[in-house]
Amino acid sequence: MESLDSLNQQTQEKRLTFSLLATLFILFGLSLFIGDANINLINALSSIFNGESTLSAIIISDIRLPRAVLAVLIGASLGLSGAALQGMVRNPLAEPGVIGVSTSAALGAVIVFYFGFATAFPLALPLGGITGALLAVLFLYLLTRSNNSMLTLILAGVAVSSLSAALTALALNLSPNPYASLEIFFWLMGSLADRSFTQVWLILAPTLMGWWLILSTRRDLDVLSLGEDTAQSLGVNLQRLNKRIILGVALSVGAAVSVSGGIGFVGLVVPHLLRRFVGYQPGRLLTCSALGGAVLLLAADMTVRLLPTQQELKIGVLTALLGAPFFLHLILKSKREWAS
Amino acid sequence: MSLIASNIHVTLSGNAILKDINIEFSKGKLIGLIGPNGAGKSTLIRVLAGLQMVESGNITFNNKQLHTFSRSELAKKITYLPQSGICHWPMTVERVVMLGRHPHRDSQRLNDTDMQSVEQAIEDADVAHLKGRSINELSGGEQARVMLARALATQSDVLLADEPIASLDPRHQIEVMALLQSLASKGKTVIVVLHELHLAMRYCGGLILLDKGRKASEGMPKDVLTTENLQTVYGINAIFGKHQGSDWVLPWGHKKEEKA
Numbered sequence: 153m154e155s156l157d158s159l160n161q162q163t164q165e166k167r168l169t170f171s172l173l174a175t176l177f178i179l180f181g182l183s184l185f186i187g188d189a190n191i192n193l194i195n196a197l198s199s200i201f202n203g204e205s206t207l208s209a210i211i212i213s214d215i216r217l218p219r220a221v222l223a224v225l226i227g228a229s230l231g232l233s234g235a236a237l238q239g240m241v242r243n244p245l246a247e248p249g250v251i252g253v254s255t256s257a258a259l260g261a262v263i264v265f266y267f268g269f270a271t272a273f274p275l276a277l278p279l280g281g282i283t284g285a286l287l288a289v290l291f292l293y294l295l296t297r298s299n300n301s302m303l304t305l306i307l308a309g310v311a312v313s314s315l316s317a318a319l320t321a322l323a324l325n326l327s328p329n330p331y332a333s334l335e336i337f338f339w340l341m342g343s344l345a346d347r348s349f350t351q352v353w354l355i356l357a358p359t360l361m362g363w364w365l366i367l368s369t370r371r372d373l374d375v376l377s378l379g380e381d382t383a384q385s386l387g388v389n390l391q392r393l394n395k396r397i398i399l400g401v402a403l404s405v406g407a408a409v410s411v412s413g414g415i416g417f418v419g420l421v422v423p424h425l426l427r428r429f430v431g432y433q434p435g436r437l438l439t440c441s442a443l444g445g446a447v448l449l450l451a452a453d454m455t456v457r458l459l460p461t462q463q464e465l466k467i468g469v470l471t472a473l474l475g476a477p478f479f480l481h482l483i484l485k486s487k488r489e490w491a492s
Numbered sequence: 493m494s495l496i497a498s499n500i501h502v503t504l505s506g507n508a509i510l511k512d513i514n515i516e517f518s519k520g521k522l523i524g525l526i527g528p529n530g531a532g533k534s535t536l537i538r539v540l541a542g543l544q545m546v547e548s549g550n551i552t553f554n555n556k557q558l559h560t561f562s563r564s565e566l567a568k569k570i571t572y573l574p575q576s577g578i579c580h581w582p583m584t585v586e587r588v589v590m591l592g593r594h595p596h597r598d599s600q601r602l603n604d605t606d607m608q609s610v611e612q613a614i615e616d617a618d619v620a621h622l623k624g625r626s627i628n629e630l631s632g633g634e635q636a637r638v639m640l641a642r643a644l645a646t647q648s649d650v651l652l653a654d655e656p657i658a659s660l661d662p663r664h665q666i667e668v669m670a671l672l673q674s675l676a677s678k679g680k681t682v683i684v685v686l687h688e689l690h691l692a693m694r695y696c697g698g699l700i701l702l703d704k705g706r707k708a709s710e711g712m713p714k715d716v717l718t719t720e721n722l723q724t725v726y727g728i729n730a731i732f733g734k735h736q737g738s739d740w741v742l743p744w745g746h747k748k749e750e751k752a
Contacts, residue, residue, distance in 0.1 A: 161587075316590050362658075375591050377579050377583065378577065382574055384563060385566075385571065387566070387567030387594060388594075389564075431584060432581040432582050432583045432626075433581070433583060450739050
């Protein structure tokens with residue numbers, strides 16, 4: 153006996169989920185067509201099924217497919233984490249990139265690169281990213297606990313970002329090998345080019361674990377809209393909720409950044425665009441944001457491949473170019489709340 | 493239902509907020525918690541809701557220590573309505589009230605009982621006409637009524653409300669007090685922080701007067717709201733009377749003024 157309003161909202165949410173899923177499938181298929189090499193997809197697919205290793209088959213299965221899979225995994229992690237962080241601190245500006253979680257994850261990965269752990273032990277890379285992300289989320293959480301104003305969050309994010317960026321620069325500065333630092337520098341810009349299934353397998357477990365942790369807070373996150381005291385009185389175990397989101401974000405974003413470098417603003421833009429379709433409920437926003445993030449990153453990755461630039465544009469550069477003005481717009485829109 | 497607080501002491505950043513509080517709440521009563529600003533009323537409500545740690549003392553609910561209940565168990569039995577409840581996202585009124593069913597939910601969808609409770613609560617708090625509106629567009633008083641509806645929707649045994657009528661217009665103040673009184677007569681225990689002494693006198697089945705963290709007086713409204721208590725605790729004088737068989741009180745001038 154749900155009322156009309158809530159029924160409408162449910163159909164709206166279902167429709168949204170369905171159209172996001174459909175878009176994701178279509179983009180995924182299309183992305184296999186896009187790239188430098190001109191490939192007949194039908195031939196390539198038939199040779200993949202027949203087990204022949206023709207050039208076109210290799211390009212599809214070893215280059216384009218892992219790239220598309222990574223775009224989906226990483227985009228979903230970023231969209232989901234943005235929505236979860238915003239729900240946790242009850243602030244629409246919380247986003248892994250904006251509040252410095254991505255930068256810290258990148259620092260973790262750079263340290264692993266720098267000391268050469270990554271070659272000795274491949275899992276060190278996602279572990280480094282996860283550790284960096286975890287430290288940043290924990291710090292921000294502790295800081296915003298007593299004061300969850302926009303200003304505190306953004307300034308704390310600036311501080312975390314600056315410190316991580318400075319330490320990353322220090323590592324590059326001290327690096328004995330200039331080529332290695334150039335490589336790290338490019339990697340920091342964020343890209344999905346030249347990745348393989350190795351990276352997919354590397355981040356799959358922490359990513360899925362992070363998603364599961366975050367999604368398990370779905371209903372409690374809705375109740376947290378009423379503030380911590382009321383949420384607790386309604387039966388929410390606040391400590392468990394916060395732990396799950398902090399760990400979930402650290403796992404999924406840390407893993408994502410460690411293979412893609414810094415890709416910002418996905419977690420800011422996607423939840424903001426989708427929030428109205430789920431009645432502004434932070435818990436209901438989670439799944440849609442994950443799907444939306446995957447769609448956005450896949451589309452962005454296809455765009456950088458299609459743009460007629462001499463050198464492929466880094467996807468992190470594209471998302472930052474589009475996301476930063478959006479961020480500014482959000483700040484101006486919520487200017488009134490800055491006083492609080 | 494039994495809710496008993498014994499020897500409660502609470503200290504917040506070095507200041508003693510509650511000192512040796514002993515109270516026994518019984519089923520089916522509307523109890524008003526009154527006292528000047530800073531007397532410890534909100535802290536006491538939070539203690540009873542299990543949201544505030546006590547320095548020493550004991551709270552038992554249904555003969556079991558309050559802190560031994562899990563959050564989800566407690567949420568079904570005791571509802572807490574904070575002083576100025578806010579919703580951080582611009583959700584619709586109906587959605588906010590539905591959150592009150594959280595303690596009872598075990599699936600994603602709300603079932604028929606849930607929806608009936610939500611409808612009833614929306615009706616009782618007189619917010620049916622605001623149902624589809626976004627909560628951040630409403631006035632302070634309207635928001636307070638939505639939050640009350642949210643608290644009513646839980647349909648718990650105990651309702652702890654911190655100044656639920658503070659921002660309401662006179663009509664809604666009277667309506668809410670009458671509603672709380674009728675809920676109490678149906679067996680709910682309602683404990684409510686109030687500054688409106690005239691409404692406390694008229695509607696409450698009992699009053700507890702707090703002064704600087706201590707219980708200054710307890711009993712029937714007309715035994716608590718006495719000239720002497722109002723002078724010593726609030727520093728005010730009041731005039732009293734009877735209308736249609738009920739006692740009334742009207743705060744009138746402060747003590748110094750009267751002396752002069």
